Amino acid sequence: MADTGLVETLLRRVEKVDGGLDSQDVATSLGVDHQAIVGAVKSLLALGDVISADQRSSKHWELTGEGCEIAEQGSHEARVVSSIPEEGMPQSQLMKLAFGKVGFSKAMSNKWIRLDKGHEGGPRIFKTVEHLEDLVRDKLLLVQKGQASQLEEKEKNELKKRKLLSEVTVKSYWITKGSCFSTTITKQETELTPEMIASGSWKEKKFKPYNFEALGVAPDCGHLHPLMKVRTQFRQIFLEMGFTEMPTNNFIESSFWNFDSLFQPQQHPARDQHDTFFLSDPAQAHEFPQDYLERVRKVHSEGGFGSQGYKYDWKIEEAQKNILRTHTTAVSARMLYKLAQQEKFTPVKYFSIDRVFRNETLDATHLAEFHQIEGVVADYGLTLGDLMGILHQFFNKLGLKKWVEVGNSGMFRPEMLLPMGLPEGVTVIAWGLSLERPTMIKYGINNIRELVGHKVNLQMVYDSPVCRLDS
Amino acid sequence: MPTVSVKRDLLFHALGRTYTDEEFDELCFEFGLELDEITSEKDIISREQGDTKAEGASDVILYKIDVPANRYDLLCLEGLVRGLQVFKQKMEAPRYRRVSPASSEPQRLVITEETTAVRPHAVAAVLRNITFTQERYDSFIELQEKLHQNVCRKRTLVAIGTHDLDTISGPFTYTAKPPGDIRFKPLNQAKEYTAQELMSLYKTDSHLRHYLHIIEDEAVYPVIYDSNGIVLSMPPIINGDHSKISLNTKNVFIECTATDLTKAKIVLDMMVTMFCEYCEEPFTVEEAEVVYPDGRTCQYPELAYRKETLSADFINRKVGISESTEHIAQLLTKMCLRSEVMSDGEQIEVEIPPTRSDVIHACDIMEDAAMAYGFNNIPRTTPRTYTIANQLPLNKLSELLRQDLAAAGFTEALTFALCSQEDIADKLLKNISETRACRISNPKTAEFQVARTTLLSGLLKTVAANRKMPLPLRLFEISDVVLKDESKDVGARNNRRLCAVYYNKSPGFEVIHGLMDRVMQLLEIKPGQGNGYHIQAADDSTFFPGRCAEIFACGKSIGRLGVLHPDVINRFELTMPCSALDIDIEHFL
Secondary structure (H helix, E strand, O other): OOOHHHHHHHHHHHHHOOOOEEHHHHHHHHOOOHHHHHHHHHHHHOOOOOEEEEEEEEEEEEEOHHHHHHHHHOOHHHHHHHHOOOOOEEHHHHHOOOOHHHHHHHHHHOOOEEEEOOOOOOOEEEEOOOOOOOHHHHHHHHHHOOOHHHOOHHHHHHHHHOOOEEEEEEEEEEEEEOOOOOOOOOOEEOOOOHHHHHHOHHHOOEEOOOOOOOOOOOOOOOOOOHHHHHHHHHHHHHHHOOOEEOOOOOOEEEHHHHOHHHOOOOOOHHHOOOOOOEEEEOOEOOOOOHHHHHHHHHHHHOOEOOEOOOOOOOOHHHHHEEEEOOOOHHHHHHHHHHHHOOOOOOOEEEEEEEEEEOOOOOEOOEOOEEEEEEEEEEEEOOOHHHHHHHHHHHHHHHOOOOHHHOEEEEEOOHHHHHHHOOOOOEEEEEEEEEOHHHHHHHHOOOOHHHOOOOOOOHHHHHHOOOOOOOO | OOEEEEEHHHHHHHHOOOOOHHHHHHHHHHOOOEEEEEEEHHHHHHHHHOHHHHOOOOOOEEEEEEOOOOOHHHOOHHHHHHHHHHHOOOOOOOOOEEEOOOOOOOEEEEEOHHHHHOOOEEEEEEEOOEOOOHHHHHHHHHHHHHHHHOOOOOOOOEEEEEEEHHHOOOOEEEEEEOHHHOEEOEOOOOOOEEHHHHHHHHHHOOOHHHHHHHOOOOOOEEEEEOOOOOEEEEOOOEEEOOOOOOOOOOOEEEEEEEOOHHHHHHHHHHHHHHHHHHEOOOOEEEEEEEEOOOOOEEEEOOOOOEEEEEEHHHHHHHHOOOOOHHHHHHHHHHOOOOEEEOOOOOEEEEEEOOOOOOOOOHHHHHHHHHHHHOHHHOOOOOOOOOOOOOOOHHHHHHHHHHHHHHHOOOEEOOOOOEEOHHHHOHHHOOOHHHOOOOEEOOOOOHHHOEEOOOOHHHHHHHHHHOOOOOOOEEEEEEEEEEEEOOOOOOOEEEEEEEEEEEEOOOOOHHHHHHHHHHHHHHOOOOEOOOOOEEEEEOOOOOEEEEEEEEEEEOOEEEEEEEEEOHHHHHHOOOOOOEEEEEEEHHHHO
């Protein structure tokens, strides 16, 4: 805070003028350094609208060091005259004085002195005037008083040539009254303190305004991954629709549960080395429900349950091969088999969201692993209309209209369900989609690597918004 | 889904009318197809090889149509047109007939014992008095290629050979011989080669090299001769040049050799049903006799029509509609499944033609009825299935912990479940044998050698990719690792882990320790021995000596925490100290 006295003086000055005043003029008239006035202006500006100040620059004339000396002691020529006694003075003695040389020639041209070259004892100088007008000093004094404007340009330039004046550019403020102008100021507080609250002093205090243009300080916090936030929302949607979560925590699956139980033939291209990750250790699964396995073998190789079957030589060795599951439907198969083993069938709605693996060629939208979302409903008498109705409700909750692009759906085949032991009239409808695809559509991400994996930019994670799928 | 590319104008000519692109797209949708792309040869070449290469290429408009994977009857123009015309009720589905030759014995294909070891099945048929045009010929060749790629599984299951019957004379012998003993002039070559020479010749052939592996390592190669010792083909690689068909071919001998007889019959049925309309007597196919090593004989093609009987009620109940029996029979007939209402007025007898090998169950018939009805016309209903939702306890716990770990200032990472062996062993200063890692047999790159056994390496790789971010970095992940486990049916199990790292200019053991305390607090476990938790110094090669502790909760070891070994830091290309926490959360269920 600038000197309070000066601030108040400044305010009184501002009060008196109608238009406004220049900080430079105030400094001159108060005889204080301009910087002190600038400080006062700035501290007043910080208080709000007490004053307003527009910065401007002006040129003005100022005395040089030599100019100041002359203003104080007179011009060199005047001092030459005054230092010469009535009886004159030897030229050599005059030249020894500091102002001698310059003063001598100027006084000579002003005809204030004369030189007697033939004087006995060397050249001698005599003054020719008793009283003289020291115009140079007078002019400089005018400039010093801030009245340079009374001089003509020509005069100022002549003094500038003599290095007695210089023209300087000064930055100053044009000060006018602000909308909250007052000559009395109270010191502004930056923040509310416990003491103010305790004493109630906040009521009398003025508080420094905040700069609402600036950003706040970022909170020091952790962040959830955007894809996992979307997963949370999908879980929520399923839970809202009454679906129970399946245990999908088994990435390694046998070909039996991943393919054979789903009535996918052993020559199916999805079972190719190019599409599926097979395991070398542990390479094979053991322990299958034997009678079920036998029914699966039969429906593939011979048909039955109303089916022609695929009529090929079904091999247990193919079914035993361990793989990284290619879809979570392997878990749905296990769950439906388990359901079929119940004494009495009860309708179920199941869901899962978990990782699946494909040994595919990688590109901007395909990784070797991704998350699959799956919904399954098993009940007596479900129809294709039910499937379409439930899909409609599901995708409505997602806020996605064009769901055909992102998912698959259908009724599980009787060749899958009947060998498990599910009752004849039970229909199972199911649908699936990837978690990544709708997330990328939702957030406009083109490359899946910007969303998943260790190469993602954490700033993307830090900056990701909350996930509301339906808005 | 296979894509079939047909010339638009040819298609419209065959359909007897033109469509706008939108109209045709709509028609495809109704018929269960998808008009994938409208393009031209010129467009395709210019897109793939640049404009200069495309100059002079045909700009005839092509429709690329996606066909369901098991609809082999829609893989060529002939089949598509027939399917659509029947669907639009412009024609009745043709009846395909197998006929005996008018004035002679049928062609015979004799299979010898030697084929058993390599490719045991063969079927054959004759298209008699066929008239090819350039378009028909092109389509005939194209269909073989499409079948080879799809139902034939790149010729592993079935390989098709087509021959100008007038250049060869039966009976034909399908046998297998050592490669050195097979010698013939292959299709489009100027001279004879032995089978051995052919295999090396085709090593560099962009098309044929993909099929060599099917027989390459066999002791004997399959081969078909005519009665004069002329080689018809060496399946599944190449036909002989002698019997190749041309635009002028009148009589075509088709053989399919196979490792899967069912598929061979389907493929032969497809070839003949699609093209017998160009025979002098349309939709008839001349039979051929196949003689097995045991003396049995069979007549092909089978061209079997099968009948299924189902009720209108079954269809109505499965689809969710209530249509009359007559209407449903009509819908099915539109799908090439000729159907008749039986005398009780409720049952429908459906005839499945040889072209519809995909229909193997009543549910397939139901699906066709739904398609013909129009999926969009089916009323959307809500299942009345009443169930109470349950979360999986393990996932519920993980979700709750994730929220609180983020609240504790740690950011969630999402890393891959597959990684290199180096990531989980060498880089963590562990021996792979102590990791219980499951190993992948066919990874395309080192990134997919094993399933991860720890979340730590993924987190450290995430830190390494984000070294430019302001310090400290606080990361966590709650996810599954995979461990070998003999007690499980597949010999492995997942294990849910919580892993966190703190990366800064100082190791921050106290930070990671504090996070562990917080996790225990969240799980309502108090510090202390017995039913509480405590940590005690432990040796672990991943950690800096003297800076690692084992975590015990309720008397069980649940994980580790500590300052990582400087060599681990280096191996993950990091530069700052780092502390880590790794616990198994399945103990807290």
